[in-house]
Amino acid sequence: MQKCTACNLPETYETIEFDENGVCNICRQKDYKDEKINWEKRAQMLAELVEKHRGKYEYDCIVPFSGGKDSTYTLWYLVKKFKVRPLVVQFNHGFMRDTLMENNRRTFKKLGVDVISFTPNWKLVKRLMLETLVRKGDFCWHCHTGIFAYPMHIALKYQVPLIFWGEPSSEYTAYYDYEDEEIECVDETRFNRFINLGITAEDMYGMIKDDYQCDPRELSPYTYPPLRDLKRLKYQSVCLGSFIPWDVKANTKIIQEELGWRGDQVEGMPWDEYSYEKIECSMQGMRDYIKYLKRGYSRVSQMVALDLRNERISKEYGDKLVAEYEGRKPPSLTLFLEYLGISEDQFNHIVAKTVVPPFKPDFDNMEYAPKTHDFDRWYREDEQDQGIIYKAKVE
Amino acid sequence: MIGILDIGLGNIQSVFNAVYENGYDPILVTEPSQLADITHFIMPGVGNFSAVSQQLETLGFTGAIKDFIASGNPTLGICLGMQLLATNSLEGGLSTGLEIISAQVKPINEITELPVPHVGWNEAKFTQQHPIFENIKDCRDFYFVHSYHMACDSSENILAITDYGEPLVCIVAKGNVVGVQFHPEKSQKNGMQLLENFCEWDGVWQPSESAHTIDQQVTNIAV
Numbered sequence: 001m002q003k004c005t006a007c008n009l010p011e012t013y014e015t016i017e018f019d020e021n022g023v024c025n026i027c028r029q030k031d032y033k034d035e036k037i038n039w040e041k042r043a044q045m046l047a048e049l050v051e052k053h054r055g056k057y058e059y060d061c062i063v064p065f066s067g068g069k070d071s072t073y074t075l076w077y078l079v080k081k082f083k084v085r086p087l088v089v090q091f092n093h094g095f096m097r098d099t100l101m102e103n104n105r106r107t108f109k110k111l112g113v114d115v116i117s118f119t120p121n122w123k124l125v126k127r128l129m130l131e132t133l134v135r136k137g138d139f140c141w142h143c144h145t146g147i148f149a150y151p152m153h154i155a156l157k158y159q160v161p162l163i164f165w166g167e168p169s170s171e172y173t174a175y176y177d178y179e180d181e182e183i184e185c186v187d188e189t190r191f192n193r194f195i196n197l198g199i200t201a202e203d204m205y206g207m208i209k210d211d212y213q214c215d216p217r218e219l220s221p222y223t224y225p226p227l228r229d230l231k232r233l234k235y236q237s238v239c240l241g242s243f244i245p246w247d248v249k250a251n252t253k254i255i256q257e258e259l260g261w262r263g264d265q266v267e268g269m270p271w272d273e274y275s276y277e278k279i280e281c282s283m284q285g286m287r288d289y290i291k292y293l294k295r296g297y298s299r300v301s302q303m304v305a306l307d308l309r310n311e312r313i314s315k316e317y318g319d320k321l322v323a324e325y326e327g328r329k330p331p332s333l334t335l336f337l338e339y340l341g342i343s344e345d346q347f348n349h350i351v352a353k354t355v356v357p358p359f360k361p362d363f364d365n366m367e368y369a370p371k372t373h374d375f376d377r378w379y380r381e382d383e384q385d386q387g388i389i390y391k392a393k394v395e
Numbered sequence: 396m397i398g399i400l401d402i403g404l405g406n407i408q409s410v411f412n413a414v415y416e417n418g419y420d421p422i423l424v425t426e427p428s429q430l431a432d433i434t435h436f437i438m439p440g441v442g443n444f445s446a447v448s449q450q451l452e453t454l455g456f457t458g459a460i461k462d463f464i465a466s467g468n469p470t471l472g473i474c475l476g477m478q479l480l481a482t483n484s485l486e487g488g489l490s491t492g493l494e495i496i497s498a499q500v501k502p503i504n505e506i507t508e509l510p511v512p513h514v515g516w517n518e519a520k521f522t523q524q525h526p527i528f529e530n531i532k533d534c535r536d537f538y539f540v541h542s543y544h545m546a547c548d549s550s551e552n553i554l555a556i557t558d559y560g561e562p563l564v565c566i567v568a569k570g571n572v573v574g575v576q577f578h579p580e581k582s583q584k585n586g587m588q589l590l591e592n593f594c595e596w597d598g599v600w601q602p603s604e605s606a607h608t609i610d611q612q613v614t615n616i617a618v
Binding site for chain 2: 189226227228231232234
């Protein structure tokens with residue numbers, strides 16, 4: 001596979017393009033971010049945006065919150081630097097881990113904020129996971145759509161027009177870039193462009209209704225609210241990282257010091273180097289494993305790419321990490337298969353159909369990654385609850 | 396209040412929906428007297444210039460629209476609605492327009508050999524700034540369907556051109572009036588933004604001082 005000569009990301013990476021020197025567009029975006037953006041002007045825009053909305057509604061803004069490093073930093077920044085009164089909105093995807101929950105409790109108490117947490121129907125979640133695994137090789141549709149749609153419903157219910165997300169997607173992909181003074185709007189266009197994997201909630205209902213007993217209303221947390229309602233609210237849904245330069249490592253250090261935020265072990269990752277990334281989900285190891293099977297790289301490569309781009313590690317060291325950790329099978333695979341009621345062979349068969357050429361996975365020779373410290377506490381289903389309850393089985 | 400001209404011709408519903416989705420509550424203007432109730436007026440348009448201009452005359456709209464425009468209220472013409480702003484048109488035999496903008500509407504196939512109608516997405520290259528361009532970048536794509544184009548006498552009235560083998564005028568303006576050759580209601584995000592900007596516009600605009608120096612290509616297509 002062709003790889004970026006600077007950050008090593010391969011040609012199977014989403015939205016990647018290489019220039020005549022073999023350097024990828026994600027690296028070029030970073031150059032642009034560092035050199036061309038007038039961050040002073042952006043900071044001023046941020047201050048104006050906050051002041052425009054301050055004190056006018058029940059809350060000054062909404063902060064969608066997972067408890068990972070980015071949303072925690074966003075909440076800390078807005079509360080500490082701007083002294084806003086936010087409504088924190090949490091969409092619980094069903095796989096939140098103990099350390100994360102402790103972090104959240106501590107963060108909410110230290111910052112003194114109001115919080116709404118929403119957990120959708122688990123039985124439906126499992127059916128949604130299977131559907132998008134089969135169609136897209138990505139079982140996280142319920143999370144992608146719920147995280148971005150649900151807080152918008154809360155914005156409408158509370159009539160709070162300002163919504164602050166954390167990191168802009170241009171840190172990782174080129175659906176949006178930093179060039180052209182583009183401020184990434186976290187709106188329905190972005191939602192449909194890549195968040196929802198090309199499947200709207202209405203589509204999804206049509207896909208599952210024949211075999212799964214489901215009321216269309218159950219899909220509403222995953223449905224983007226009507227544009228008209230958001231327009232009448234005069235909504236502004238933006239990333240904090242569009243206004244201040246986003247530096248993951250520096251941000252993490254701040255929340256560790258200020259909020260006692262703790263990292264965690266993530267399956268298949270080098271635990272010493274990258275303890276701060278994607279700690280919010282016990283299925284993260286599965287997500288990375290599927291990514292590896294489809295595209296020939298996992299989060300290890302992505303994190304190494306980010307560090308290479310920021311000149312924080314040597315290429316040699318990056319290669320070593322990738323060689324040692326990438327492409328391991330997560331112990332959570334067993335749990336995952338139990339949730340969906342499929343065998344590993346069925347799983348491999350499904351994923352094989354979504355592989356991105358020229359990568360060819362070798363399903364039979366995948367070594368296991370070690371179990372994380374909290375593995376034994378991850379939700380495991382009783383035998384009678386395993387798999388999905390199909391209509392035929394009910395009747 | 397936003398009013399959308401409805402004389403039983405053309406595609407009204409998609410314009411109505413686009414304005415509605417933007418958060419407004421537009422009304423359909425079927426009688427000239429309704430112009431008194433609105434602040435912003437949109438003339439959508441699909442159809443034949445001479446047939447539509449005759450219909451406007453028959454229904455008593457011609458004078459009423461001219462009065463509405465003279466009173467300074469923001470007015471937007473879309474496609475044929477833009478062309479109606481011209482002095483006259485050759486479509487369906489020489490017929491008179493609303494005579495707001497000094498221009499003649501002519502067949503596209505007089506100036507280019509490319510297929511007619513000019514249909515699909517094409518770039519709008521701005522030649523002057525305007526409040527309805529807020530949050531819209533230069534050279535973005537909009538959706539076109541037309542066989543006639545508006546040849547303006549003065550580059551002062553030209554806001555944007557599009558390249559269809561030859562440059563065609565695709566946005567015009569004069570004071571409180573704007574016309575777009577493409578269909579903003581079918582142009583996704585940028586089209587929606589343009590309609591929103593129009594609905595928020597106070598109707599004030601002056602041509603830029605450098606308008607007369609707009610590149611030679613544009614003046615080539617004047618009458």
